[in-house]
Amino acid sequence: xxxxxxxxxxxxxxxxxxxxxxxxxxxxxxxxxxxxxxxxxxxxxxxxxxxxxxxxxxxxxxxxxxxxxxxxxxxxxxxxxxx
Amino acid sequence: xxxxxxxxxxxxxxxxxxxxxxxxxxxxxxxxxxxxxxxxxxxxxxxxxxxxxxxxxxxxxxxxxxxxxxxxxxxxxxxxxxxxxxxxxxxxxxxxxxxxxxxxxxxxxxxxxxxxxxxxxxxxxxxxxxxxx
Numbered sequence: 001x002x003x004x005x006x007x008x009x010x011x012x013x014x015x016x017x018x019x020x021x022x023x024x025x026x027x028x029x030x031x032x033x034x035x036x037x038x039x040x041x042x043x044x045x046x047x048x049x050x051x052x053x054x055x056x057x058x059x060x061x062x063x064x065x066x067x068x069x070x071x072x073x074x075x076x077x078x079x080x081x082x083x
Numbered sequence: 084x085x086x087x088x089x090x091x092x093x094x095x096x097x098x099x100x101x102x103x104x105x106x107x108x109x110x111x112x113x114x115x116x117x118x119x120x121x122x123x124x125x126x127x128x129x130x131x132x133x134x135x136x137x138x139x140x141x142x143x144x145x146x147x148x149x150x151x152x153x154x155x156x157x158x159x160x161x162x163x164x165x166x167x168x169x170x171x172x173x174x175x176x177x178x179x180x181x182x183x184x185x186x187x188x189x190x191x192x193x194x195x196x197x198x199x200x201x202x203x204x205x206x207x208x209x210x211x212x213x214x215x216x
Contacts, residue, residue: 011134015089
């Protein structure tokens with residue numbers, strides 16, 4: 001089961017060749033900031049990704065390998081804190 | 084804020100050229116997926132468009148499978164002729180080999196209906212990168 005942080009259609013590229021998704025569809029929009037590493041896509045077509053910018057409700061990101069993603073930080077999200 | 088989409092001044096791709104789009108879900112080329120894709124494009128660029136990749140001598144099928152489609156297990160394969168025969172157009176948008184399939188009247192329902200009615204083949208991507216999560 002793949003945990004998708006940012007639902008996205010990886011067919012879509014903007015004029016700079018970046019992928020684009022709606023910020024509002026992110027599982028935790030507050031964590032989607034420039035430089036953040038996350039999993040973007042759909043369960044059958046996803047990629048590690050690095051957020052480049054967030055603008056006007058859209059997230060612009062580029063795909064990276066798992067190795068690149070790991071170099072940027074932990075690939076394991078912290079467990080949610082209990083109330 | 085809506086952005087202006089850059090359109091390349093490329094010559095129209097020849098009729099026999101392949102047009103590839105990665106499949107998002109289990110249901111093949113799903114009308115809901117196409118609708119969502121076209122709506123997102125409209126939010127960004129103020130026109131309904133569905134992103135596709137057009138193969139050519141520089142961007143062969145193999146190269147597309149290993150790059151633009153590398154995260155997709157399967158993809159839909161159209162031809163330029165198949166899409167244009169249905170009245171759809173291909174706009175050269177963004178960076179090569181990205182294109183948008185559009186309905187010139189910018190009608191969402193027509194775009195999706197015509198695209199799903201266009202003959203296509205579902206291909207497995209032999210170059211898919213199934214990275215571990």
